[in-house]
Structures are given as structure tokens and as C-alpha cells.
Amino acid sequence: MNPIFDLTWLVPLPPAVACALIILVTNRNKSLSSVIAIAGVAVSLVIGWAVAFSAFVDHDLAHHPVNATLFSIPTGLTDIDVGYALDPANALMLFMVPFLLVMIFVYARGYMTFPHHLKAADFPEAHAEGKDPRYSRFMAYISLFAVGMLGLVTSNNLITFFVFWEIMGLCSYLLIGFWFEKESAKKAAFKAFVTTRIGDALLFIGMMVLYIVSEPSSLSFADLFSEDNLYELGRTYANLGFREVTWVSIITFLILCGTIGKSAQFPLHVWLPDAMEGPTPVSAMIHAATMVSAGVFLLIRMYPLFDRALHLTSTSTYLVAGVGAFTALFAATIAMAQWDVKRVLAYSTISQLGYMVAALGIGAYVAALFHLLTHAFFKALLFLGSGSVIHGMEHGHEHAHAHGHDSGADEHASGLIQRPDGSLDPNDPQDMRNMGGLLRKMPVTGWTFIIGGLALSGFPIITAGFWSKDEILAVAFEENSLVFLALAIAAFCTAFYTMRQMALTFFNRGRTEAADHASESTRSMTLPLILISFFAITLGWIGIPAAFPVLGPIGNNWLGHFLEPFMEVIHIHVLHPEFNVVPLLVSVAVALGGLGLGWLVYGKGLPPGETDPMYRAMGPIWQIFHRKYFVDELYDATVVRLSNFVSSFCASIDARWIIDPLVNLVGKAGVWLSALAAAADHLLVDGLVNLTANFMRWCGGVLTHLQDGKVQAYLVIAMMVLGIWVVLVGMPIVLTLV
Amino acid sequence: MVPLQAYLTLAAFIFSCGLYGALARRNAIAMLMAVELMLNAVNINLVAFWRYGPNRDDLAGQTFAIFVIAVAAAEVAVGLALIIAIYRSRKTVYLDEIDLLQG
Numbered sequence: 001m002n003p004i005f006d007l008t009w010l011v012p013l014p015p016a017v018a019c020a021l022i023i024l025v026t027n028r029n030k031s032l033s034s035v036i037a038i039a040g041v042a043v044s045l046v047i048g049w050a051v052a053f054s055a056f057v058d059h060d061l062a063h064h065p066v067n068a069t070l071f072s073i074p075t076g077l078t079d080i081d082v083g084y085a086l087d088p089a090n091a092l093m094l095f096m097v098p099f100l101l102v103m104i105f106v107y108a109r110g111y112m113t114f115p116h117h118l119k120a121a122d123f124p125e126a127h128a129e130g131k132d133p134r135y136s137r138f139m140a141y142i143s144l145f146a147v148g149m150l151g152l153v154t155s156n157n158l159i160t161f162f163v164f165w166e167i168m169g170l171c172s173y174l175l176i177g178f179w180f181e182k183e184s185a186k187k188a189a190f191k192a193f194v195t196t197r198i199g200d201a202l203l204f205i206g207m208m209v210l211y212i213v214s215e216p217s218s219l220s221f222a223d224l225f226s227e228d229n230l231y232e233l234g235r236t237y238a239n240l241g242f243r244e245v246t247w248v249s250i251i252t253f254l255i256l257c258g259t260i261g262k263s264a265q266f267p268l269h270v271w272l273p274d275a276m277e278g279p280t281p282v283s284a285m286i287h288a289a290t291m292v293s294a295g296v297f298l299l300i301r302m303y304p305l306f307d308r309a310l311h312l313t314s315t316s317t318y319l320v321a322g323v324g325a326f327t328a329l330f331a332a333t334i335a336m337a338q339w340d341v342k343r344v345l346a347y348s349t350i351s352q353l354g355y356m357v358a359a360l361g362i363g364a365y366v367a368a369l370f371h372l373l374t375h376a377f378f379k380a381l382l383f384l385g386s387g388s389v390i391h392g393m394e395h396g397h398e399h400a401h402a403h404g405h406d407s408g409a410d411e412h413a414s415g416l417i418q419r420p421d422g423s424l425d426p427n428d429p430q431d432m433r434n435m436g437g438l439l440r441k442m443p444v445t446g447w448t449f450i451i452g453g454l455a456l457s458g459f460p461i462i463t464a465g466f467w468s469k470d471e472i473l474a475v476a477f478e479e480n481s482l483v484f485l486a487l488a489i490a491a492f493c494t495a496f497y498t499m500r501q502m503a504l505t506f507f508n509r510g511r512t513e514a515a516d517h518a519s520e521s522t523r524s525m526t527l528p529l530i531l532i533s534f535f536a537i538t539l540g541w542i543g544i545p546a547a548f549p550v551l552g553p554i555g556n557n558w559l560g561h562f563l564e565p566f567m568e569v570i571h572i573h574v575l576h577p578e579f580n581v582v583p584l585l586v587s588v589a590v591a592l593g594g595l596g597l598g599w600l601v602y603g604k605g606l607p608p609g610e611t612d613p614m615y616r617a618m619g620p621i622w623q624i625f626h627r628k629y630f631v632d633e634l635y636d637a638t639v640v641r642l643s644n645f646v647s648s649f650c651a652s653i654d655a656r657w658i659i660d661p662l663v664n665l666v667g668k669a670g671v672w673l674s675a676l677a678a679a680a681d682h683l684l685v686d687g688l689v690n691l692t693a694n695f696m697r698w699c700g701g702v703l704t705h706l707q708d709g710k711v712q713a714y715l716v717i718a719m720m721v722l723g724i725w726v727v728l729v730g731m732p733i734v735l736t737l738v
Numbered sequence: 739m740v741p742l743q744a745y746l747t748l749a750a751f752i753f754s755c756g757l758y759g760a761l762a763r764r765n766a767i768a769m770l771m772a773v774e775l776m777l778n779a780v781n782i783n784l785v786a787f788w789r790y791g792p793n794r795d796d797l798a799g800q801t802f803a804i805f806v807i808a809v810a811a812a813e814v815a816v817g818l819a820l821i822i823a824i825y826r827s828r829k830t831v832y833l834d835e836i837d838l839l840q841g
Contacts, residue, residue, distance in 0.1 A: 291820055361819070705840065707840065708837055708840050709836070709837030709838055709839040709840035710759055710833060710834055710836075710837050710840075711769075711833055711836075712760070712762070712834075715760060715761055716761055719757070719761065
């Protein structure tokens with residue numbers, strides 16, 4: 001075994017050290033804090049890539065994956081072995097995650113300027129510095145997040161996996177609500193936390209069930225995925241009352257629930273779009289590239305179970321495929337009708353995660369992992385690009401302010417403009433209707449965004465997104481035509497909304513003063529964009545199907561060859577889809593068709609005041625998309641209202657009816673009893689004590705006359721005592737002797 | 739030969755004189771002398787019992803008497819020193835006037 005693999009456990013450590021350093025030592029120095037945070041993840045990147053690339057060239061790793069124990073936690077009957085694992089699947093993650101973390105940290109260093117919703121007067125120092133007042137705290141949070149993600153990837157058992165999973169959940173909450181002065185951010189953080197909690201709770205139940213029914217009881221991946229254990233789980237039945245199901249399908253269902261929460265799949269997808277309230281680096285890192293893909297990675301990690309369920313044709317895997325395919329299509333249609341530049345990407349993320357889940361539901365393990373990797377790169381790229389756009393727009397807005405290009409009245413009219421296709425805030429730097437023509441103002445951002453957009457839409461041959469999406473479609477075509485249909489339509493929608501977004505943002509003319517005066521962002525923001533866009537194109541080459549004309553033999557499907565021996569080791573059936581030209585053509589057609597249609601509709605731009613052309617064409621259907629199928633409203637009307645009702649009912653029981661009155665009663669009774677006890681104290685106890693004391697004083701007074709200080713008086717007493725003794729004791733003894 | 743009872747009677751008489759003196763004399767020095775009388779009455783008893791005892795080779799009675807004389811000498815030395823010290827501070831050696839420890 002390669003000795004470098006022993007370093008795997010070190011990967012999550014440097015950001016942890018950085019986080020502690022920032023919180024404890026350097027939090028007053030913003031610039032230094034960010035340098036420490038970047039240094040932390042950079043060290044992780046060096047170690048992670050050393051490990052990952054050694055793994056890529058080590059042919060033995062797949063057959064003998066690393067599974068090392070650092071220490072054991074004794075838990076009653078069994079020990080939990082905490083340690084690290086390294087196998088082809090997480091080696092690929094170790095390639096992707098640290099790189100994106102470094103890029104995003106560097107980007108965040110430039111991005112976290114003084115936010116616009118705060119008043120400069122409240123934070124004069126931070127404003128003078130031009131940085132967010134909680135800049136250091138932000139760096140600490142994202143470092144902690146990096147610990148969570150890297151730890152999760154390197155875990156060798158479900159317990160630590162879950163711990164790191166929850167660390168990320170916490171960081172997600174803290175970072176979405178980072179600008180907690182904004183009411184919307186506060187609410188979004190709360191919503192994200194509560195929504196994901198549902199999935200996490202079910203996942204935890206799943207872990208417990210898995211621990212109980214596994215033989216031996218263990219949560220270490222190596223034990224769980226032994227041939228015997230998988231066989232037993234698939235063979236033994238649990239009685240649910242109405243029917244009997246195999247344990248493996250119960251467990252896979254519960255694990256799927258965890259993924260649905262974390263990866264924002266329908267019906268728990270509602271938190272992810274709102275999570276865009278957080279700073280954009282957070283959106284890029286947590287809500288596009290890493291944390292949400294942790295949900296998919298959970299499925300990948302637990303895939304031996306899913307594969308077993310799949311081959312038992314258990315309902316739970318149909319559910320995986322169904323949830324994934326439905327979410328992919330559902331979110332893609334919503335994304336077609338959003339105006340907020342980040343919200344489009346948020347729904348796009350949900351949709352793409354749906355692709356991966358659907359792929360796993362039909363057995364396309366390699367394709368899902370492939371898409372997970374490529375998607376992480378191009379979605380991080382798109383989010384960082386959109387953050388750069390927002391920054392540019394804000395600068396443009398300030399510039400327009402400063403030079404008085406607008407008439408004052410118009411400038412400060414911050415009121416919403418009511419439009420049939422959604423209300424518009426003319427000062428909103430995130431609304432695409434306020435943008436336009438930004439490619440000329442922000443060329444680096446613009447071109448990298450276009451690269452990311454083409455990768456997302458699966459532009460044929462040259463982009464990474466094409467290869468991974470095509471592989472999923474190819475498997476879907478063979479395995480399940482319904483899933484194939486849903487994914488193909490979703491791919492079309494994806495290409496369409498991506499072109500809509502690019503056209504509205506970067507092409508034609510600016511629709512506001514702010515867009516006309518937008519400027520390119522700083523180097524620390526554009527450099528990561530360029531570096532990531534490199535991978536958004538080239539990463540697809542690792543997984544070109546071997547049978548693909550011309551290109552296939554060159555690439556020779558490195559990814560498949562890398563993963564397949566490992567899949568056999570952990571008992572996953574390897575799919576070898578026949579090369580079929582139909583899904584390939586479909587994939588090319590939907591990508592180009594979507595982009596083409598998007599260009600036809602939006603290529604001419606959107607004149608100010610004019611409604612969305614698709615709205616004019618589709619009317620109420622577009623409204624349904626725009627309002628996100630009213631899912632939020634539905635939840636507000638049902639779950640939220642119900643829980644509010646239950647809460648206020650409980651509050652009434654608590655405060656008005658039962659608990660508070662009871663507590664008050666107990667309190668009053670206590671006071672009354674105390675008064676009684678006090679009276680008893682005064683009369684009885686004090687009286688007794690005083691009586692004793694007085695008696696003793698009286699005795700003392702009497703006896704004090706005996707001690708007159710005269711030695712001879714004492715002697716007389718002593719003699720008298722002696723005399724009494726002689727009479728009472730000595731004489732009888734003498735008499736008995738006589 | 740003088741019988742043992744004669745010695746014991748003498749010793750009892752001297753002891754009683756001493757006891758009376760210790761209890762009744764006002765003068766501290768006189769009281770000290772009375773204590774000496776009691777000690778010497780005891781010495782007479784010790785020596786007499788040795789002389790009339792069964793084992794004259796055992797000199798415990800005499801040895802004890804010599805001890806008592808030595809201890810009495812030390813006691814007188816300390817007692818006189820105390821009396822002089824009291825006299826210096828209170829200008830009296832009358833015991834009924836020395837009652838600092840009166841309760």
C-alpha cells in the first residue's frame with residue numbers, strides 16, 4: 001500500500017486548526033483571518049491531492065481499499081472504530097472538494113465587502129476597512145464547514161459520517177443566517193435547519209435500524225458491506241403490520257430520506273432556494289458544490305445496500321429513481337420562470353441533484369458520481385460568477401448614485417413595480433430584469449459564466465456537463481424509459497433556462513443605470529472563476545464512453561475503469577450499457593434545442609417594462625412555474641399552520657391553562673407553607689433554643705460561685721470529694737476484705 | 739521494738755497537721771510548709787512499711803522516699819518562686835486575697 005494513503009486522516013485537520021486560530025487568536029485582524037483560513041484549506045488541498053492522485057495511479061487500491069482505525073469508542077457490546085477510509089469513490093471526492101474549497105475561500109476573501117443592508121454608522125471601523133463587520137467569523141465558519149465536508153468524505157463509518165454531516169448542517173444554518181440583520185436571512189436559516197432536520201432524523205433512525213439488524217452490529221462501512229450482511233439484510237423481513245418488507249428496503253428508504261433533506265429533493269426542496277439569502281460564496285460552496293452533494297454522496301457510500309434493493313426490485317429504489325427524476329423535471333421547470341439570478345441557479349442545483357439521485361435509482365453508480373463531480377465544478381463556477389455579477393451590479397448602482405446619472409426621484413424610488421410576471425425592485429442587484437449587456441462590462445465573469453452555463457446545459461462534446469449527463473441518459477434509456485423521458489425533458493428545460501439567464505444577464509443592452517455602470521470584480525474573485533472554468537470543460541474527458549466514435553478510444557473511459565473493480569469489491573453490479581446512438585442524439589438534441597429555443601426567445605433581450613415572452617406565450621402555466629407550484633404556500637397552509645396551531649395550543653396549555661397555573665399554585669402554596677414554617681420557627685424552635693440557652697446561663701450563674709479563685713477553697717472541695725469517695729467506695733471495699 | 743502502728747499513728751498525726759495547715763493557713767509560705775509536712779508523713783509511712791515488710795533486700799520504700807524528698811525540694815523551689823512573683827505583683831502572700839481566677 002502506498003504510504004501516502006496514511007495521510008488521509010490529516011485532510012480535515014488544517015481547516016479545524018484554522019477555525020480555532022481565527023476564533024481564539026486572530027479574530028480582530030480580518031485580513032490575517034482570511035489568510036489563515038485559505039492556508040488551512042490549501043494545506044488540505046495539498047494533502048488531499050497527494051492522496052487522490054496517488055490513488056488514481058494505484059491499481060491495487062480498488063481491490064484493497066484503505067480502512068484504518070484511529071481509535072475505538074467502546075459502546076456496550078461493540079466498539080465503534082473511528083478512522084478513515086480511502087477508496088476510488090472518495091479519492092474522486094478528495095480531488096474535487098478541497099480544490100473547490102480553496103477556490104471559494106480565495107473568492108470569499110474578495111467578496112466579503114461591507115454589505116449594503118448595514119448602516120455604515122453602526123460599524124464605522126468595518127466600513128472604513130471596506131469589509132464585512134463579521135469577516136473573521138465568516139472565515140471561521142467556512143473553515144469549520146470545510147472540516148465537516150472533508151471529514152465526511154474521509155469517514156470510514158456511518159457515525160462519524162453523520163457527525164460531520166451535522167457539522168455541515170450547523171454551518172449551513174450559521175452561514176445562511178450570516179446576515180441576520182435581514183429578516184429574510186433569519187427566516188431562511190431557520191427554514192433550512194428545520195427542513196433538513198426532518199431528513200436527518202429519518203436518516204438517524206435508518207442508522208439505528210441498520211445497526212440493530214446488521215450482523216455483526218456495526219456502523220463501519222467495511223462491516224456493513226460484507227457479502228453475508230448484505231445477503232442477510234436482503235433476505236430477512238420486517239413486519240410493518242400491513243405487509244412484510246425486507247430490512248434492506250426499509251433502511252434504504254430511511255437513508256433516502258436523509259438525502260432528500262440534505263440534497264433538497266422534492267418534497268423537502270423548499271429550503272435550498274431560500275438559502276440563497278446567505279453570502280454568495282456560501283451559496284457556491286454549501287448550496288451548490290459540496291454540502292448538497294453530500295446527500296448524493298451518502299447514497300453513493302451506502303450504494304451496496306441500494307444495489308441489493310435494486311436487484312430485489314424493492315419499492316425503495318423505484319422511490320429513489322422517482323424522487324430524483326421528478327425533482328429534476330420539477331425544479332427545472334421552476335427555474336425557467338425565476339428572475340433572481342441566484343434563484344435560477346438554486347433550482348438548477350435541485351434539478352441536477354435530482355439527476356444524480358435518479359441515476360442512482362436505476363443503478364448508474366459511475367454516472368452519478370461522474371455527474372456529481374462535473375456538476376460541482378460548473379455549478380460552483382456559475383454561483384461564483386453570479387456573485388461577481390451581483391457585486392458588479394452593486395458597484396454600478398453606487399457609481400450611478402455618485403455621479404447623479406439618474407434623476408433623484410427615480411433613484412430613490414425603492415418601491416416595487418408590480419408586473420404580471422412578478423414584482424420588480426428596480427434597485428435589486430440580483431434581478432435579471434435589471435441586468436443586460438454585462439459581458440462587455442465584466443468580460444472575465446461573463447465568459448467564465450458562459451462556460452459554466454454551457455457545461456450546465458450539456459453543450460455537446462466540449463463541456464464536462466455533456467459527458468456526465470449523457471452517461472446518465474444512456475443508462476436511463478436502457479433501464480427505465482419513464483425516467484429517461486423525465487430527464488430528457490429536464491435537460492431541455494435546463495438548456496433553455498441557462499440560455500435565458502445568459503441572454504438576460506450578459507447580452508444586449510443594460511436595462512438600468514446600474515447595469516450600464518457595472519464593473520469587473522477584483523482579482524481575488526476572477527482568478528477562481530478562471531481556474532474552475534478549466535475543469536468545467538476538461539473534467540468530462542475522464543468519463544468519455546469507450547464506444548464513443550473517435551473520442552472514445554482516446555479517453556477510454558478512465559473513470560469507469562477506475563471505479564469498476566472497486567464496485568465489485570463492495571458488491572455493486574457493474575452496468576455495461578450498450579453504446580446506443582438514440583440517447584446520445586437525444587442528449588445532443590435537447591441541449592442544442594434548449595439553447596437554441598432560449599436564444600430565439602430571449603436573444604433579442606427584454607426591453608424595460610416588457611413582460612417575459614414565455615409569460616405572454618404560456619400565461620397561467622408560467623405563473624405556476626414562477627410561483628414554484630405553490631409548494632411554499634401549500635406548506636404554509638398545512639405544515640406551518642398546523643405546527644403553529646399546535647405550538648400556540650401548547651403555549652396556551654403552558655402559559656394560560658394548565659402548566660403556569662399549576663406552577664403558580666405550587667409557588668403560592670410554597671410561600672404559605674413557608675410562612676407557617678417561619679412562625680413555627682419563631683415560636684417553637686427559637687423558644688426552645690432560647691430556653692436552653694437561658695437555662696445554661698442560669699446554671700452558669702449558680703456554679704460560678706464555686707469558682708472563687710481561692711486555692712484553699714478548692715482544696716476543701718477536693719478533700720470533701722475524697723471523703724465522700726472513701727465513705728461510699730473505699731469503706732465497702734475495706735469491709736469486704738475484712 | 740517500737741511497733742509499726744506507732745509509726746503509722748505519728749505519720750497520720752503529721753499528715754493531719756499538714757492537711758489542716760494547707761487548708762486553713764492564710765499565708766502561702768505556711769501553706770507550702772504544711773504541704774511539706776504531708777509529704778514527710780508519707781515518707782515516714784514508706785520507710786516504716788519497708789522496715790516491717792517481708793523483703794528487706796528490696797529497697798523500693800527507701801528509694802521512693804528519696805524521690806519524694808527530691809521532688810519536694812524542686813516543688814518548694816518552684817512554689818517559693820511563684821509566691822515571690824505573686825508578692826511582687828500583688829503585694830501580698832495571703833491566699834484569700836489572691837483570687838484572680840474568681841468566676
